[in-house]
Amino acid sequence: MYVAVILILVAVGTVVFHFMSPWWWTPIASNWGFIDNTIIITFWITGVVFVAVILFTAYCVLRYRYQEGRRAEYEPENKKLEWWLTGLTGVGVAGMLIPGLFVWNQFVNVPAEAAEIEVVGQQWNWSFRYPGKDGVMGTSNVRLINDDNPFGLNPDDPNGRDDVLVDGDDLHLPLGAPVKVLLRSIDVLHDFYVPQFRAKMDMVPGLVTYFWLTPTRPGTFDILCFELCGIGHHAMRGSVVVEAKEDFEGWLGEQETFAQAMRRTGTDKALALRAQQ
């Protein structure tokens, strides 16, 4: 008796906890509300199955408790019932998978108008790069990285000269404009995640990975590293500021470009020298 009651309490308690829980996802700040919707669909479908299975189990425990001398029913198979259950499960699975893949299709197809930005990860901090006036990122190579060129940009690539480099400051993004976030790591795996954006991707040395989003809410949000990257993993934090386009542009104008950085460190002279020889 009490076993059945506890099973029922577990099922009911789980549902109550679900609806009463003060812990739920952070309010969204990007276009990926579709992801939240898919989660809601999944919750409903799986929640119904969970409750139904546990309650049915509790019912069986109650109704078919052991009685001396009683025999269990002997019915090894019931084709019809088994096919029905299989079919219904198939429908439920399709009900989750189809919307899921539909949204995934949007996730993998980056809109053509998305502006590119780059996030570079290393143990244990973030830096950011914008393509500059020409809208094109200059090429980069890990082998070119040194103290004067922390991004490893190719100094001979004209596209890179006007790239804006942000090292040790927040990431800024314009409100309402789609961005393709290019991700690069120079040492180990990292992962760029802003919980309010819902989208994340690992950063892999040797690869450029990406995802895209449109920020939909102004504010300052936390950036967290979401892939174990050594003892400083939990401290690899940053902030992203989402702001109106004008403010964003104002801020961007104040940042240093690669050309300016080369001038500051004297790298450009060395380059010019090399060109003369």
Next chain:
Amino acid sequence: MVDAAHDQVDFVPPAEVEEMELYHPKSFLTKYVFSQDAKVIAIQYSFTAIAIGLVALVLSWMMRLQLGFPETFSFIEAEDYYQFITMHGMIMVIYLLTALFLGGFGNYLIPLMVGARDMVFPYVNMLSYWIYLAAVLILLASFFVPGGPTGAGWTLYPPQAILPGTPGAEGGIILMLVSLAFFIVGFTMGGLNYVVTVLQARTRGMTLMRMPLTIWGIFMATVLALLAFPALFVGAVMMTLDSLLGTSFFMPAIVHMGEQLSYGGGSPVLFQHLFWFFGHPEVYIVALPAFGIVSDLISVHARRHIFGYRLMVWAIVIIGGLSFIVWAHHMYVSGMNPWFGFFFATTTLIIAIPTAIKVYNWVLTLWRGNIQLTIPMLFALAFIVTFVNGGITGLFLGNVVVDVPLSDTMFVVAHFHMVMGVAPIMVVFGAIYHWYPKMTGRMMNVAMGQIHFWITFLGAYAIFLPLHYLGFLGVPRRYYEMTDTTFIPASAQDLNAFVTVIALVVGAAQLLFLFNIGWSLVNGKKSGPNPWRATTLEWQTAQTPPGHGNFGKELPVVHRWAYAFGLPDATEDYVPQNLPPDQLNSDYDNSKLSPDTPQAAE
């Protein structure tokens, strides 16, 4: 004959099982230490696995203390925390659960349940255990080398696993990789034995479709392991070479702490593919034996045949097959080509169908049964609850786009603990309570069992259910501490403290279980040969515990499937597999069913 309703096959002629030459131990050493008897090997495997599992349990307390009360315990620093999660995860999955289900239960149950005298290759079987023990010792040794054990996470992802900046990058990771290689070698020796024994050494009449589901689960899990472990093995070898010889299998050009390293051209994602090609089937290597065993627990203690036996078998086979084409669902955000997401999400969600069928059939076995709420049955019910819970959160994470926000959060931690931590452990407990009488001749104490059960089940559920919601919030896994954020309310810390307290209580309850094992050995009620009135062959042996060679002079002959419960025309509510059809109304007497063993005759 109603008896054959399920199983229309006529009597099957002997699958030529010849009497095998048994190795007869002569000294204490060959009987109990370097033993070639699968039953002794099983007990050695089980004790070793549980002992190392206790280490993992203690590590989980340490991690919980840190998460529940950060900045309180000065002896847990970031690097300790990362070492703890790594060792905890690896030990639990490989050295405890895999070893216990296959090396422990597999060795004990396969020969007995298929009606064989022993494993087919007893000597190799013995080696298997000793190599496993070596693997465990090497793993433990890594706690004592300079730099300590590896802290790369149980997934051991390069490049970080072998670069300074990760704890244990000097010695710990190498010992881990070497230990895994040993484990795999040892496992392969045992695994070949299990497979060959099931295929070749079944007794007369034991067709594949009459085998208990326990054997099906262990058999299929072993097949998966034999196919999956090699991927981990080569990954471990390649990473060892990267670390020791400076090859670049997994290592691209890297600037590390301001220094150019000499690596170049390798692929970190390649390692992830190798790891998960092993790692996903590994989930089923743990789950399938649990599926099989729990089917038998439910059937015996509900006094009813398993519902839909054939579908249950096919579901095991199909799940096993599909588990090799879903691995990249662990890599949706790894940076692999995102178009793979479509394929892997589809295959992953399809696996849910045979899995759900298994759940339905377990519950439908209870339906119209005659349920005895014994301790094994309670654990089986707890398995159903936790497995369904963990299974449905798998549908979240498998659906690629839902995984994007949830991956690497506490939701994942909650999910896999529920589905491959708590649920299989429930089965382990249920199975120990169930087979203990066969292994020792005594029943385990029920009162202690009840306390152990309720604390463990409700406690584990209370630990892991709320963690899902921290995951929604965006709380990451593998974080030593969560410094201030804009999105995590202070109440999350209260929840963490609550979870830690429960985890300590649940941990303490396991000591009661261990105590019960020892206490009942001396004080337990005598069980007799078949206390649960079960049908399968291990309960029909003349001696309890079964003697050397398992059965009497003759191997048992099997006449029916393993689930002849509630036959209308039999006197008892169960009919042993080896009861001749003309004796359905006689007394089932073990000494008649299985006359004296060779040993007893000595």
